[in-house]
Amino acid sequence: MLRQPGSVADVATDGRGKTVFGFAMSRVFAPEAELLTIAVDRGWQGSGIGKALLSAHLARLSAYGAGHVFLEVDEGNAAALRLYSTFGFRQVGQRPGYYAKKDGSRATALVLRVDLG
Ligand SMILES: CC(C)(COP(=O)(O)OP(=O)(O)OC[C@H]1O[C@@H](n2cnc3c(N)ncnc32)[C@H](O)[C@@H]1OP(=O)(O)O)[C@@H](O)C(=O)NCCC(=O)NCCS
Numbered sequence: 001m002l003r004q005p006g007s008v009a010d011v012a013t014d015g016r017g018k019t020v021f022g023f024a025m026s027r028v029f030a031p032e033a034e035l036l037t038i039a040v041d042r043g044w045q046g047s048g049i050g051k052a053l054l055s056a057h058l059a060r061l062s063a064y065g066a067g068h069v070f071l072e073v074d075e076g077n078a079a080a081l082r083l084y085s086t087f088g089f090r091q092v093g094q095r096p097g098y099y100a101k102k103d104g105s106r107a108t109a110l111v112l113r114v115d116l117g
Pocket of ligand 1: 074086
């Protein structure tokens with residue numbers, strides 16, 4: 001069981017090492033973890049890869065001693081919010097003006113948390 005801070009990454013591939021569909025990466029400081037990023041190739045989005053990837057990733061974070069996971073997400077990121085709510089993430093805070101947008105405006109980051117069973 002990891003009891004020191006460390007990075008944990010999972011990659012979704014075609015199983016032959018030729019195509020990478022997506023990846024997820026977190027920092028673990030048991031009993032806490034922070035999901036730093038998760039992304040699925042644009043051409044494969046909406047086909048369930050994000051759910052499969054996050055499911056496997058959360059299981060691994062739990063195995064590494066994480067009891068709860070935090071993340072930050074742009075309040076306008078509908079796909080990510082849907083994905084996170086599926087896994088029980090709930091808003092516990094917000095950071096107004098956290099993200100810089102291309103048009104010069106700024107977006108609020110929502111801070112989400114899930115407790116791993
Ligand atoms: C967020 C992301 C990882 C989701 O991956 P994905 O493979 O497309 O997700 P899935 O196909 O597993 O779908 C997960 C859920 O989101 C929903 N969803 C997918 N795309 C959506 C969209 N554009 N708008 C709203 N909901 C969407 C799905 O319907 C599904 O919901 P359900 O469980 O009710 O059926 C992917 O959109 C992505 O890489 N986005 C760019 C990077 C990013 O924003 N990462 C998050 C940073 S915090």
